[in-house]
Amino acid sequence: MRIGELSRATGIPVPTIKYYLREGLLPAGELSSPNQAAYGEAHVRRLRLVRALVDLAQVPVAQVKEIVASLDADDVPLHDQIGRAHRALIPARKQTASAEAREVATAEVRELLQRRGWQVEADGPALATLIETVATFHTLGQQNLVGFLDAYAAAVEQFTELEVEAVTAHPTRDQVAESVVIGTILGETVISSLRLLAQESISARRWS
Amino acid sequence: MRIGELSRATGIPVPTIKYYLREGLLPAGELSSPNQAAYGEAHVRRLRLVRALVDLAQVPVAQVKEIVASLDADDVPLHDQIGRAHRALIPARKQTASAEAREVATAEVRELLQRRGWQVEADGPALATLIETVATFHTLGQQNLVGFLDAYAAAVEQFTELEVEAVTAHPTRDQVAESVVIGTILGETVISSLRLLAQESISARRWS
Known part of the structure; x- marks a missing residue:
């Protein structure tokens, strides 16, 4: 056409x-x-x-370019292609916390991963983002938010297995890679919207 | 100083x-x-x-401006101030799905809210974003992702009550409003990082 x-x-x-x-x-x-x-x-x-x-999803154009490049990189093992897509899906972020806060956060996140039994790459961007965000909780005087890590991780565990299964159920390799991108980016939008709606529903009952 | x-x-x-x-x-x-x-x-x-x-968190400057304005708007009831902060925390998004897909998605999301017993404003931005995203699942041929709505909502329900409680535990009104902003924006970063790490951990076991 x-x-x-x-x-x-x-x-x-x-x-x-x-x-x-x-x-x-x-x-x-x-x-x-x-x-x-x-x-x-x-x-x-x-x-x-x-x-x-x-x-x-309002992903910056430069990042969308990397994401579609990962979709077209089908001359490597599927796991490597998915890894490349995953990296493209996580924006690079500036470090904003102090070195001391980052050290404390690194230990807290390592302990969390051990408690949950999660095996992840030591230098991946999602791990770096998590550590930086926890460090920023400390910098901002919001240490109490660190206490939510286990509740969030337990909640996430409830659907991740299902998500990975749904992705692998696609018949072609192209569809698998595409559904990783869509499921990750738009799934994030769905989860954050639902979180705000649940908060709205609960706080309306409490504060009105 | x-x-x-x-x-x-x-x-x-x-x-x-x-x-x-x-x-x-x-x-x-x-x-x-x-x-x-x-x-x-x-x-x-x-x-x-x-x-x-x-x-x-890479929030655009114009949106940060609205967020800090909501923090300073402490001459209205707290619930209204929190509502304003919540609205400022959700970026306006373009509509990208077809009208037919949006109609289907609106019905699906309404049924979901009824099943969960969530009471939310009919014209809030989080609801609009959720509907648009579900509509886009249809447009992209990813109807199977609609099946995740209940799993995501159930997972979110597990920690929302705790979150609202933690926010209201702050002693001053300024701290309550500030912790809504930090908890929402940085909490989102934590949840999305954890989701990617959990996916990485599970898919490494499956595909390597």
Whole structure:
């Protein structure tokens, strides 16, 4: 199909599609003549995915670029591809806590991982983010929030096994990788919205 | 204290402090002479909070401005102030799903809220975000993710009561409002990091 049909099929304006093409978020179509490119079903899927990441989940364009690159890196073992996708899904964050707070937080997070029996890479970005955030609780005088780590970890454990199973149930490798991205990013949006709604429901009962 | 001392007390460079002052993220100091302002402990606290929101949680500056405005709006009942803070904590998102998908998602989310017995405002931003995200699951052909709503809601319910209790345990009204902001934003970072670590731990066992 031509770019106009791609736009009608997805409801995404042509200028937006051209912007995604320029930014490398969407692979170029096949040239059918020097001035015309043809797009297929794969473009429809990718276009919808990019739109959801950029406009709904508000992932920065540079990060979306890394995410789609990880989806196309299917010449490595699946576990490595998923690892690359996972890394692309976690934004790099500046360190804002003091060195002392980070040392305390590192010990607290290590103990948490031991209590839960979680085996994770020592230098992964999710671990670094967790440690930095716990360190910041200390810097901000919110030590009591450290006490929530076990409650959060126990809650997360309840659905993670199901999530990993659902991802691996997809029939093709491309679908597995795509569902990791969608499940991680949009799943996060779902969980944070539900958390705010549950808080709203409880605090309305208490404070009104 | 002067701006140099404020910088030493927090480890935040003077140019960054001046940028926050210009952007209205930090209230001006008290003028002790035409060219010199004095800052107090409240500035130290606010400065650390703004830093964590901007650099760690990567909240856009415009949104941080609304968040700190909600912290300073203490001339309304506490429940209203918390409501304003909550709204400021949720970024406005573009609608990306089709109208049909949104209709299906609205019904699914309504049923979920009924099953859980959650009472929430019909036009709140967290509800809108949840509906839009569920609608996007449909648009992206990931209907199976809708099946996770109950698991996520049940997990969230496990800690929300504790969270609301911890917030209300703070002795002063300012601390209550501040802990809502920190607990919501940084708590989200903690939960999403833990989710990725739990997924990593489980999938490493399965796929390696």
